[in-house]
Amino acid sequence: MNNGIQSILVLGLGKVGHLVAELLLETDFQVSGGDLHIPSDISYPTITIDVKDSEALARHLEGFDAVLSCLPYSYNLEIATIACSKGIHYFDLTEDVPTTRAIIEMSKGAATILAPQCGLAPGFIGIVGSSLAARFDKIRAIKLRVGALPQHPTGLLGYAFNWSPEGVVNEYLNDCEVIENGEHKWVSPMEWIETLVINGIQLESFTTSGGLGTMCETFLNKVENLDYKSIRYPGHVRQMNFFFHELLMRENRELAGKILTNAKPAVSDDVVFVHASCEGWKDGQLLRDEFVNAYYPMIIRGRMRRAISWTTAASVCAVVEMVNSGALPDRGFLKQEEIPLEKFLQTRNGRLYGREKAEETW
Structure with a gap:
């Protein structure tokens, strides 16, 4: 029952x-x-x-x-x-x-x-990634990327704190779980920087903590490579590395969160980018499947929601x-x-x- x-x-x-x-x-x-x-x-x-x-x-x-x-x-x-x-x-x-x-x-x-872990990342992105992986006979890589950004970025950070500052600082400073070449590892945050293009918009992504949830445990010995990265506008990660490491703000996470939210407060016109991909073999062919979308504010119960x-x-x-x-x-x-x-x-x-x-x- x-x-x-x-x-x-x-x-x-x-x-x-x-x-x-x-x-x-x-x-x-x-x-x-x-x-x-x-x-x-x-x-x-x-x-x-x-x-x-x-x-x-x-x-x-x-x-x-x-x-x-x-x-x-x-x-x-x-x-x-x-x-x-x-x-x-x-x-x-x-x-x-x-x-x-x-x-x-x-x-x-x-x-x-x-x-x-029932939110966006971890949460929805893991549901999407797992559904892509289920289509393959053998999986080479699962790559999960999510970013919540202002639609109209300003300044070198190109960011707005529409999410918990405690959570964001945590993601930027805690080690990140990955599977690399079949081995379960912990790697540094704000590394493995790559370029993405979604709907013609150039973006960057880099390792952050927590986005995979329990997927490393689930997919160990089933996938060669699995990682999660946050999506930002180009140049963001360089500025954040300067802030946390050269200025030593990593030593005071609470103060770091207050400084960042004061400098980059929340905006109403945001966008959530989701980019999930899976590479592997189907019927002997090496293929790549993707789930890519951009989500925008929506009217729900008579009010516009971020x-x-x-x-x-x-x-x-x-x-x-x-x-x-x-x-x-x-x-x-x-x-x-x-x-x-x-x-x-x-x-x-x-x-x-x-x-x-x-x-x-x-």
Whole structure:
């Protein structure tokens, strides 16, 4: 019997969290939101929660079938631990590798699903990459690239912090998992720089941490090369290497995040680039398949939503739908690469990835 989801608590009501709650409401879930500071434009029940208070958090989770964290990664392990102990389904958007490793250990024997990494990268990009790989008899390389960028970049960085500064700094400074020539390795971030062109726009990509999720474990001994890189406008990585390493800002990650967000605040006109490719053999022929797209802001529930917000929110909400319907397991650890892309895109939230015009509404 499927261990379904009716009521769900969304923790963290920033732009992504608020949209997650709205999308789940539209998908007929009973939704409540929790945050230390509740925004004024909320139409669903809310709870004022200080997630640093473990006892209070445990009390507030009582009665919910699931909890979905849209908070910075540093809070997620405690939330997952409490959810697991209470038999509550758990979802998050983290890219942090140690957090995910701890949740994997916790999931052994769990009575409910523990599903971190349900956002864009890790998350949707792993679902796409795995679906490409399934078409091949033998795989030579899986290459996954994602970038959330301003449509109209300015300055040498050509960037805007539309995502968590803690998460971005983490990705730029933590070592990166790869498979190279069949061997599982850890390599430095902001390396292996390459040029990409998407829709006639020249871009660069380079190694960053966390985007592969658990794919190295899944594809070890099945693929010769597997890596994830972030997409940016040309010249970005050179400036970031100067900032973090020559100016030694790597020694104070919190201050680095504050400086960067002050210099490059969020913009409304963003774009999310997704570039996934797989090389290998089909019927004895060496071939390459690609999934390449650019996603733009979209009107959802009467409001224009940033591309990074709706792509992230739609991804995790689609996974919640699939767990609830029985299309995915309802207990243990959920690997993103085990989610079938076709069924993902058939969910109500997954279908947002098939829309082409920002004027379309939910």
